Amino acid sequence: MKSSPAARRGPKPKPGTRDNLVKAGLQMFHAEGYAATGVQGIAERVGVPKGSFYNHFASKEVFGASVLDAYFNRNEDKLRSMLCDAEIAPLARLEAYFDERIEAFRAAGFVRGCLLGNISAEVADHSALMRERLVKHFAAWSGYFANCIAQAQDDGAISSRMPAGLLARFVLNSWEGALLRMRADRSDEPLLEFKSIVFSVLLT
Numbered sequence: 188m189k190s191s192p193a194a195r196r197g198p199k200p201k202p203g204t205r206d207n208l209v210k211a212g213l214q215m216f217h218a219e220g221y222a223a224t225g226v227q228g229i230a231e232r233v234g235v236p237k238g239s240f241y242n243h244f245a246s247k248e249v250f251g252a253s254v255l256d257a258y259f260n261r262n263e264d265k266l267r268s269m270l271c272d273a274e275i276a277p278l279a280r281l282e283a284y285f286d287e288r289i290e291a292f293r294a295a296g297f298v299r300g301c302l303l304g305n306i307s308a309e310v311a312d313h314s315a316l317m318r319e320r321l322v323k324h325f326a327a328w329s330g331y332f333a334n335c336i337a338q339a340q341d342d343g344a345i346s347s348r349m350p351a352g353l354l355a356r357f358v359l360n361s362w363e364g365a366l367l368r369m370r371a372d373r374s375d376e377p378l379l380e381f382k383s384i385v386f387s388v389l390l391t
Contacts, residue, residue, distance in 0.1 A: 204233065204235055204239060204242075204243065205243040207233045208229060208230070208233055208235075208239075208240060208243060208244070208250070209250075209253050209254055209257045210257070211229050211232040211233050212224070212229050212250060212251075212253075212254045213254050213257055213258055213261075213302070214232075215228065215229060215232065216251070216254055216302060216305075216306065217258075217299050217302050217305070218299065220305065220309060221251060221305075221306055221309045221310055222309055222310075226240050226247055226250075229250075248314050248316055248317060249316070251306070251310070251314070251316075251317050252316050252317050252319075252320045254302075255302070255303065255306060255317060255320045255321065255324060256320060256324075258302045258303065258324075259303070259324040259327070259328070263327070265284075265287075266284075266328065266331045267331075269283060269284045269287065270284055270331045270332070270334065270335055271331070271334070276339075276342075276344070277334075277335040277336070277338040277339040277342065277344065278335065278339045278344055278345065278386070278390060280335055281332065281335045281336070281390075282382070282386055285362075285378075285381075285382055285385075286382075288378075289375060289378045289379070289382070292366075292369060292375065292378065293375055296373070297369050297370060297372075297373045297374060297375065298370065299370075300366040300367065300369065300370050301363060301366050303321055303324055303325060303328075303363075304363040304366055304367065306321065307321050307363075325359065328359060329352070329355040329356045329358075329359045330355070332354075332355035332358055332359060333351045333352045333354070333355035333356075334351075336351040336354050336355055336358075336390065337351035339390070345390050345391055346391065354389065354390065357389070358385055358389070358390075361381055361384075361385065362381060365377040365378050365380070365381040366378075
């Protein structure tokens with residue numbers, strides 16, 4: 188019996204290879220940076236030939252966009268669970284979120300910071316595709332902050348003199364800057380200063 192044309196083709200890609208490549212890229216980009224991480228190294232981390240990478244991704248840039256999506260999607264569960272709990276006062280939710288993040292960075296030794304911020308510094312000037320993803324994810328992230336701030340304004344807990352969206356974007360931008368200083372100083376002091384200004388001065 189003759190084999191069908193499909194049966195004569197090469198082996199099919201292993202199930203899960205694409206996800207494993209993205210997971211490896213996420214870890215390596217966060218630890219070593221985008222530019223310092225090569226396709227060959229990513230493939231070797233997963234245990235597949237370099238050609239398998241290009242079976243799933245047209246380029247490193249396309250791959251990088253997928254890694255950014257995976258990073259945000261992974262962290263969005265935390266944003267939802269901590270910032271959308273209607274049983275907790277809005278500002279208490281927001282403060283607890285930053286407390287949890289500060290503790291996580293302490294445990295990690297104040298390294299790596301936020302992958303979105305790190306990649307922004309590396310590639311935002313050079314890749315329209317990745318910049319588009321960064322803009323999208325930063326906007327979604329600040330949207331969670333804005334919801335908490337708007338609810339706090341509705342409750343009368345903080346002033347409504349400035350729009351919630353503007354305050355939320357400022358908080359996120361300040362947080363990203365504090366993370367850069369955290370890495371330079373190897374200290375939680377920039378994060379604690381951020382929290383003090385945001386919750387004692389800005390959101391009052």
